[in-house]
Amino acid sequence: KEVGLAYQEHRVYVDIAKGFREIRRAENAFNKDKLDSGVNHLTKALNDFSAAVDHAEKASDDAYDKAAKDVDKGNTELQKSIDAYGDGEYDKAVTHYDRAVAHFDDALDLIG
Numbered sequence: 001k002e003v004g005l006a007y008q009e010h011r012v013y014v015d016i017a018k019g020f021r022e023i024r025r026a027e028n029a030f031n032k033d034k035l036d037s038g039v040n041h042l043t044k045a046l047n048d049f050s051a052a053v054d055h056a057e058k059a060s061d062d063a064y065d066k067a068a069k070d071v072d073k074g075n076t077e078l079q080k081s082i083d084a085y086g087d088g089e090y091d092k093a094v095t096h097y098d099r100a101v102a103h104f105d106d107a108l109d110l111i112g
Helices: 003-031 035-059 062-086 090-111
Strands: none
Touching (some): 003 035, 003 090, 035 062, 035 090
């Protein structure tokens, strides 16, 4: 496998893992009623998942193309979750969050 392609594939995995780590931190913050901290961690996760999409696009492989789409969908749901938390719509935020995590998990399954 070409070194550049292997690097891009590795970065997809690393960025998704970093995003999940931030999601766990957000969950902990929300459980402690630290809403601002939770939103900040979700924003960091969104950035990590966006980076994963960029690397997946560069990898240019069918599985990575599908993974990039799943991560992109997850990013959209995560942004909706962040917005809902900011608006005080916690049930709606949790629904979007759960959808985001499902998309990110699907992406990991494709490349893992």
